[in-house]
Amino acid sequence: MNNPPNPYRLARSVVPSAYRIFITPDLDAATFAGRVEIDIDVHDATTRVTVNSLILDLGAASITTASTSYRSVDTLFDTTYETATFVFERTLPVGPAVLEVAFTGVLNDLLVGFYRSTFVDAQGTTHTIATTQFENSDARRAFPCWDEPSFKATYQVNLTIPSHLAAYSNSPVVSNVDLGNGQRTLSFATTMVMSTYLVAFIVGAFEETAERVVDGVPIRIVYPIGKGHLTEVALDASAFALHFFNEYFDIPYPGEKLDMVAIPDFAFGAMENLGCVTYRESALLVDPATASLAEIQRTATVIAHEIAHMWFGDLVTMAWWEGIWLNEAFATFMEVLCTDAYRPAWKMWVSFGVDRDAALQVDGLHATRPIEFEVISPDDMRGMFDVLTYEKGGSVLRMLEQYIGAEVYRDGIRHYLRRHSYANTMTTDLWDALEEVSGHPVREMMDTWILQGGHPLVTLEDGALRQEPFSYGTAHGESAIGSSWLVPVHIRELGSSTTTKYLLGTEPIGVGREKALVVNAGGVGTYRSRYAPTDLAKITPHLDELDELERATLVADSWAMLFAGRLRWSDFLESARGLGDHDEPTPWGTLATAFDFAHRALRDDQRGGLVELVREVFGPQFDRLGWDARATDGELTPQMRSIVIGTLGTIGADKSIQDEAVNRFEIDEMDGNLARAIMRIAAGQNRPGTYESFLDRYRHAPTPQDEQRYQRGLADFNDVTNALDTAQRCFSEFRNQDAPIVLGSLMRNAVVGPRVWTYVSERWDEALAHFPPSMYSTLTLGVPTFITDPEFAERVTAFHGAHQLTSEQRTVDQQIERMHVGLTFTAAMRQQF
């Protein structure tokens, strides 16, 4: 490799192999003191040793070899590259040595590094927790280290804590020493060789479930005191996932134990620290009696995702951060595969169609990006944590798996993990492993999906398949959308279960003129498909004969074509009418979204016609399903019912449904699956006292899901005073982990959204100082819904052009482009009604 050296990366002249970390947090003062001993190998004789360190106060470093001790005489800090360089007077010789440094730091409130989290228990007592979040590059905020994934080492953690508190780290406790002064020191076993971003230590008022042992590995759910009754779903899903992956990968789980820890303040969904996975509370702790199916599914999928990472990410790790997409895409693919095996009735691959569609909605914009791109700085890499990495990446892997065959794919993964255990890899290592076992041109094919943005539109016309790039509009300036792909297209003749696989390149492929053919059979392709009118006419009367994901994909593709201005509303409606009486939340959810956008787009005087249509399409489904659970309900019927009621009670303006929803809200009798729909309808009625009761129920919520529902529900009030009150609470009352999401949701509100955007733009600098950097683009989540006022859209565009984010600007650019596509959609819809 002859690349110029990346200044953000450390030289390999000195390499660590083992860390012994000693930390004493002071929870009341929100500070910590520490010391680290690092076994190092000096490869080149030097007078300087550079480590990563950020906002720590460092003492002098000492280095001890077999014969001599050295003490640093100066420390040079570089705040751009986040390093500290220890300068020695005498040259350190080549060979093994031990580096020792003492340090102090502050427990911050930004949810990165070693940070502070707080909670109030059932008795009203406030507790402080100290916990870690190191991915991607924040271990350097907790202890000086070689903070890059390729510097793998072992870690032995020692925590000195108040005796009445609990502490957790990656490994089991090996000693517990009472210091006699109200403190004790817990020492944890040495970890396997791994990257710094996977180290974790947590101190606070926690309890844990009894161990459940799976294949010899003890699993526990760890939670803030008093929440033990919310752990059963997580324990069961964890036990299933651990065994599933032991078998799938055919390599034993690489850690010694597996703790799943719920943290009250947490920026992401979860973090795959080896053996000590941390979660946002709502992603782990759930009451199955009151939660919705979607909430229970979320716990199961997040757990499966994190446990998959124990192998793919923790055991085998990307060499540098451009590989993070594969880490996350693979875990996303695996979370669906595992959860689908856990509960087949949930039809996880069908609902994954929704996630894939969310990714394609971004990927059809000219401001998209290739899945993999060169990463220089940690800031560059932060921009990788988006739908293109997780959902498009996961979808591309699913497409590959289905093309080469599930067993061949699994064998290739096993081969790859075995070959690279405890080491680091490049993306191409995986393609090579899959190519070896499958004999397919995996690398050539995947390069077309990974190294360019966008995805194709595959058309069946005159008996032939061809592809072109899909986009929502014409490019003004540069476009990241590629020109052609190697597309695995699965074709099935209607009425037959046999699928024929083609690899479509730039030349059209003949597939037969007479038959009724389903393009994207099985619905696993990461592309849009379109039929020429004669081919479409052959299958529309038989939508019933498609499988569920095929039907869902057809509706999603039609909605995309409508939004792109390539299909008329009346033609879109035709495919909607063919859905029939199936309890299928995925296509019906897409339909509800399309109607919602149409409702936003139309002028007041045009909306009457749309309301009629909403009732015509959704009304018969309500007549069929009613309000309450029935003996004939399938597993997914409650989700279907919620979509139907939510749509009729809001844009359908159905008075009797609105009255019943308000009634159920007021007496607080809401089935978990219907709660969000009922709350949305009730909030939309703007009755006196409803807003206050949302706030009150949020503050006294018995479960994390209830808390989240009422808090997010505050964004559904169509009243500016309430909206601004909620927005203000995002800067004062709500947790930093939630506030940006609430602000983004408020912006999506069709009535108050623009006013809330103005409010946030007025407090922009304050928002950036206040909220975690990983959530900045969440603040602009609602921008794509500003689709009716071109003048306002120009203000939004100008503001974000002048206030660029350092690491997530691409996401903001995508939101702005989608807003402009929406303006065109609005104009087109107004002409068609």
Ligand SMILES: [Zn+2]
């Ligand atoms: Zn992940």
